[in-house]
Amino acid sequence: MNHAFLPQVIRRSLPASVVALLVLAGCAGTPDKRRDRVTPAELMQVPDARPRIETLRSGGPNKPYAVLGRTYTPLTTDAEVRESGLASWYGGKFHGMPTASGERYDMYAMTAAHPTMPIPSYARVRNPANGREVIVRVNDRGPFSPGRIIDLSLAAAVRLGVSHAVSPVEVERLTHDEIRSGNWRR
Structure with a gap:
């Protein structure tokens, strides 16, 4: 040492x-240095986030905020969200740092950042170019670049095949009714 x-x-x-x-x-x-040696093949084996019903609150990470001169008003209800746009991913620079939810960011977990989905939320993210889908837990805010709708963890980006560049995706928030009934499974 x-x-x-x-x-x-x-x-x-x-x-x-x-x-x-x-x-x-x-x-x-x-951060755990052993985990910094994770290979892309190992990342392909990371399981999807397991959706569960979590309480949505109106304060904390779900209160209105401003970044780069733009104001965002996160949802505080169990509403559907469906979007198409660009996904990016965030990794090493933020690994181990606090997220908007207060949890530590783990680039090897199936998580994501979204500017307005309630925290916590679960979302299905689909890469239309190859048909791959993942389920992520939204626990952070971002991205704040024009045209980008979601920032994925490295694990989610690798599983979707979008870790090489900013890429088009489709995002669908899983509602509590879908989670409760199991209708989120495909």
């Missing part, structure tokens, strides 16, 4: 066991 980040005066004045504990504590909040 490298403890060079600790100031030299601290390293000299503390017993080695205390320095070791500080180093371990400092590593506790970093």
